[in-house]
Amino acid sequence: MFDDRVFSGVQPTGNLHLGNYLGAIKNWVGLQKDYETIYCIVDLHAITVPQKPENLKVATQEVAACLIASGIDVNSSILFNQSQVPQHAELAWLFNCVARLGWLNRMTQFKEKAGKNRENATVGLYAYPTLMAADILAYKATHVPVGDDQKQHLELTRDIAMAFNSMFGESFFPLPEPIIKKTAARIMSLRDGASKMSKSETSDYSRINLNDEDDLISQKIKKAKTDSEPLPDNIKALEERPEARNLIGMYASLTNQSENTVLLEFSGYGFGKFKPLLAECVINTISPIRNEMNRILSDKAELNRILVDGAEKAASIADPILASCKRVIGFVQSVE
Numbered sequence: 001m002f003d004d005r006v007f008s009g010v011q012p013t014g015n016l017h018l019g020n021y022l023g024a025i026k027n028w029v030g031l032q033k034d035y036e037t038i039y040c041i042v043d044l045h046a047i048t049v050p051q052k053p054e055n056l057k058v059a060t061q062e063v064a065a066c067l068i069a070s071g072i073d074v075n076s077s078i079l080f081n082q083s084q085v086p087q088h089a090e091l092a093w094l095f096n097c098v099a100r101l102g103w104l105n106r107m108t109q110f111k112e113k114a115g116k117n118r119e120n121a122t123v124g125l126y127a128y129p130t131l132m133a134a135d136i137l138a139y140k141a142t143h144v145p146v147g148d149d150q151k152q153h154l155e156l157t158r159d160i161a162m163a164f165n166s167m168f169g170e171s172f173f174p175l176p177e178p179i180i181k182k183t184a185a186r187i188m189s190l191r192d193g194a195s196k197m198s199k200s201e202t203s204d205y206s207r208i209n210l211n212d213e214d215d216l217i218s219q220k221i222k223k224a225k226t227d228s229e230p231l232p233d234n235i236k237a238l239e240e241r242p243e244a245r246n247l248i249g250m251y252a253s254l255t256n257q258s259e260n261t262v263l264l265e266f267s268g269y270g271f272g273k274f275k276p277l278l279a280e281c282v283i284n285t286i287s288p289i290r291n292e293m294n295r296i297l298s299d300k301a302e303l304n305r306i307l308v309d310g311a312e313k314a315a316s317i318a319d320p321i322l323a324s325c326k327r328v329i330g331f332v333q334s335v336e
């Protein structure tokens with residue numbers, strides 16, 4: 001009943017890292033050939049925690065350059081920054097009046113980000129998932145490629161769509177499906193196999209940024225936490241070894257193989273032997289992205305033009321959807 005349409009987003013809160021790339025962006029690139037694809041740099045989400053204006057601007061341009069350098073083709077995908085399409089924020093308000101406090105109270109990302117000082121968190125951080133639902137449903141998107149950490153927000157998006165549909169018309173919104181790649185669903189920190197690789201982690205050695213120089217990548221992998229056991233020949237044997245499992249997952253994802261296939265090849269290897277091979281793989285993927293990103297960033301005017309152009313295309317899809325949403329709610333509008 002709904003045409004297939006892919007939507008996804010990424011926050012401009014610093015450099016993109018290997019977790020973003022393997023968990024989401026690589027997938028975004030692959031989906032372009034089979035789907036209508038809309039990709040958004042979610043700057044309205046970024047300001048749910050304080051951002052310095054000059055940093056926000058640079059990060060937005062860097063993320064845009066990084067996405068294009070990673071293979072997002074702006075002639076076949078729509079690429080834009082969220083704040084240029086006001087329909088997102090307007091639909092989010094409508095969803096604030098559909099979503100229940102109880103639903104938002106369950107969100108683990110809010111709990112993690114707000115930390116102990118919850119009273120001091122912004123209202124925006126709390127309402128973040130209703131804006132995310134609006135991002136997706138403003139386009140009636142049917143598929144959302146994300147990493148595993150966004151699964152709960154996707155479930156909430158489906159709950160909002162279902163609640164809206166039962167209030168205003170059975171099949172108004174689709175119930176979007178997450179697309180989560182199994183091998184790279186959650187790339188973990190290089191310093192701690194129990195926490196995910198993240199832009200907000202203080203140690204830069206916990207992650208590989210997509211603009212890291214080759215030498216730095218080698219150093220980071222060399223210093224990555226591991227254990228002294230050799231690699232086994234199957235993934236089940238790595239259940240209690242999260243750091244080792246993480247590095248195998250990275251290698252598998254970078255080389256488009258299953259983790260078991262990788263382990264069959266490297267079974268018996270110690271990390272002293274495996275890490276340089278992994279580093280080589282990471283460098284082979286990242287170094288062309290980094291070089292292309294720097295080239296794209298040398299023409300900011302062109303980059304801004306691409307985002308304005310993408311925003312116009314995005315608004316032309318979202319605007320009639322928002323208008324029909326407002327009509328079914330009962331708002332008086334100029335065009336009836």
Ligand code: TYM
Nearest residue numbers: 008009010011019020023024132146147185186187196197
């Ligand atoms: P963000 O900016 O944190 O991350 C962007 C994408 O990268 C994935 N990701 C990871 N995947 C695997 N391992 C990791 N360590 C890792 N870290 C991040 C995320 O799952 C995500 O897919 N709320 C979203 C942005 C957003 C959005 C949307 C996404 C806003 N509106 C609508 C989809 C649809 C976020 O903060 O992603």
